[in-house]
Amino acid sequence: MTVSVGVTGATGRMGGEVLAAAADRDDLSVAFAVSRSPGESVEGVAVEDAADFADLLASNQPDVVVDFTGPASCIEYASACGEAGVAFVTGTTGLSEGGFDALREAASEVPVLYASNFSRGIAALRRAVREAVPALDGYDIELTETHHNAKRDAPSGTALTLLDDIDDVRGESERVHGREGEAPRSEGEVGVHARRAGDIAGEHEVLLAGNHESLSLTHRAGSRGVFAAGALDAAAWLADRDAGWYDFTEVLE
Numbered sequence: 024m025t026v027s028v029g030v031t032g033a034t035g036r037m038g039g040e041v042l043a044a045a046a047d048r049d050d051l052s053v054a055f056a057v058s059r060s061p062g063e064s065v066e067g068v069a070v071e072d073a074a075d076f077a078d079l080l081a082s083n084q085p086d087v088v089v090d091f092t093g094p095a096s097c098i099e100y101a102s103a104c105g106e107a108g109v110a111f112v113t114g115t116t117g118l119s120e121g122g123f124d125a126l127r128e129a130a131s132e133v134p135v136l137y138a139s140n141f142s143r144g145i146a147a148l149r150r151a152v153r154e155a156v157p158a159l160d161g162y163d164i165e166l167t168e169t170h171h172n173a174k175r176d177a178p179s180g181t182a183l184t185l186l187d188d189i190d191d192v193r194g195e196s197e198r199v200h201g202r203e204g205e206a207p208r209s210e211g212e213v214g215v216h217a218r219r220a221g222d223i224a225g226e227h228e229v230l231l232a233g234n235h236e237s238l239s240l241t242h243r244a245g246s247r248g249v250f251a252a253g254a255l256d257a258a259a260w261l262a263d264r265d266a267g268w269y270d271f272t273e274v275l276e
């Protein structure tokens with residue numbers, strides 16, 4: 024069975040990667056692509072007006088929508104998918120608590136999968152962090168993420184996911200975002216650092232230090248293609264699930 028996919032944010036960095044990756048797969052076909060700046064074609068796919076999204080869902084009836092846009096549009100697309108009965112995969116970061124509530128509301132109608140990072144390496148990094156943190160009890164933890172100079176949200180969605188993983192295994196900790204002036208480290212805090220430079224696709228380092236040793240767990244994405252491939256794997260996996268909230272780790276099992 025070929026899974027048909029609607030793509031949002033088609034003229035964006037990730038939208039283009041998703042369309043390019045979809046063209047290389049024979050288990051998926053692109054039903055339509057939308058953007059706020061329609062009219063051009065991306066990877067040979069005509070890009071339609073985002074304002075017509077609900078009509079395009081009704082007329083094309085895709086199995087799943089793949090979304091990499093911004094928080095406000097992600098919420099709108101998710102609720103339109105909920106109403107139309109179409110599965111929704113999103114990697115859009117920077118969502119507020121209310122944004123996640125809106126996605127969960129859509130998940131009561133259709134399958135919804137959110138991942139702050141669709142790379143397999145980050146899934147492995149998360150497992151490594153969950154193992155290392157309790158093994159190195161009392162060690163200081165510093166998290167540093169580095170992304171391209173056009174990224175809007177900070178810290179990255181992946182950094183927030185890693186911070187939640189750390190809290191899960193050792194209890195909630197104070198998050199200190201950068202340091203300036205008189206800023207001694209307090210016990211148990213997690214330092215969080217966001218760097219923005221050039222066209223870096225995405226780097227995350229979790230540093231644990233104490234007891235005259237340090238351990239650095241680092242992931243580097245070589246290109247955005249890795250995120251697009253993971254999102255399409257998630258779309259193919261999600262298409263025939265029941266309504267509910269799903270995690271990328273389930274796709275990888």
Ligand SMILES: NC(=O)c1ccc[n+]([C@@H]2O[C@H](COP(=O)([O-])OP(=O)(O)OC[C@H]3O[C@@H](n4cnc5c(N)ncnc54)[C@H](O)[C@@H]3O)[C@@H](O)[C@H]2O)c1
Nearest residue numbers: 032034035036037091092093096114115116139140141250
């Ligand atoms: N989960 C992951 O693996 C992963 C990987 C890369 C990027 N991201 C996230 O994906 C999102 C997009 O990243 P990008 O680098 O492609 O950004 P981008 O700015 O290049 O593209 C975003 C696209 O969404 C469109 N858009 C934004 N707001 C919109 C609105 N209100 N209505 C309609 N369209 C709208 C923009 O016009 C643009 O085409 C970001 O949140 C980023 O953090 C996630």
Ligand SMILES: O=C(O)C1=N[C@H](C(=O)O)CCC1
Nearest residue numbers: 116139140174179180181225
């Ligand atoms: O380029 C981006 O923007 C990325 N965003 C995700 C995040 O916020 O963690 C994943 C990495 C790339």
